[in-house]
Amino acid sequence: MSITILIVDDHPMTVDSYVNLLSDEDFDTIEPTFLKKYNCETAYKKIMVLEKQNTRLDFAILDVNLPPYEEFNITDGIDLAITIRKTHPSCKILLLTMHTEAFIVNRIIKTIKPDGFISKSEVNFESFPTICKKILKGEMIYSDEIIKSQKKLTHRNLNWDEYDSQILILLSQGVKTVNIPNHIPLSMSSIEKRKANIKSHLLLEKGGDTELINKARQLGLI
Structure with a gap:
């Protein structure tokens, strides 16, 4: 059986190493x-060329953290995975990450539903x-x-959606509330309501953005 595998990592x-491991004669009859790429730009362009040529992409192995393709707002492996889901819906996707913060993990699972999602610290040449x-x-x-990271939200009954996760992540990145509508398609009033709800879940007493982010980090959510 012949398959096409896209591997994207900035190293x-x-x-x-991935190519060598999957080229071994013991790797079934495959x-x-x-297709080896090292950033979002070259990977995105290859994905789109394959779609235009009606060429099947069977398996994508993506690092979550990648140099961005700013012109098309492809900022990381998550955006590449979203693109693949749209252009090659039958493609299997494996995401590898060094970051297992609960909100980031939750966002990826809800947005992409990857076929594989692995912390890099838990994978080796054998596995x-x-x-x-x-x-x-x-x-x-x-x-x-x-x-384990995904369960952190479940244990705290934090059944928040994609936008809630993004609001907290953006705040942790230093984006001011007034600028959040530039990043997600919500009105300022909606963002304020969601932010108030997030604070009500995480802060026992009143506090500002700094206290909110510190508490979220303390809980391992971001």
Whole structure:
């Protein structure tokens, strides 16, 4: 069986390591064709070329943190995964990350529903090919750290949606509330209401944005 695999990581040695591991003769009967990219721009352009050529993309292995393609607002591996879901809906997606903060993990799972989601600290040369084989066979593989992070929201009954998560993440990145409508399609009044709801869940007493972010970090949410 021949399959096309897109690998995107900003460390060329990491990409080559993945290729070597998936080129091993023990990697089932799969004959992979590898597309190696190192940033959002070259990866995005390749994804769009494949769509235009009506060429199938079978498997995408994406690092979450990547150099952005600012012209098209493709900021990371999450945006690349969203693009792949739209252009190649049957493609299996494996995301690898160093960041397992609960809100980031929750946002990725709700937005993309990746077939695999792995903390880089939990994968090694031995387990990586096995994880990929299972995903290609239709299994959904989330590592222990990812599952543990996701449960943090459940345990606190924080059933917030994508916009709630983004508001908290943007605040933690230093974006002022007045500028948040530039990043997400919500009115200022809606953002203020959501922010007040977030504070009511996380802060026992009244506090500002600094106290909110500190508390969220303390809880491991961001």
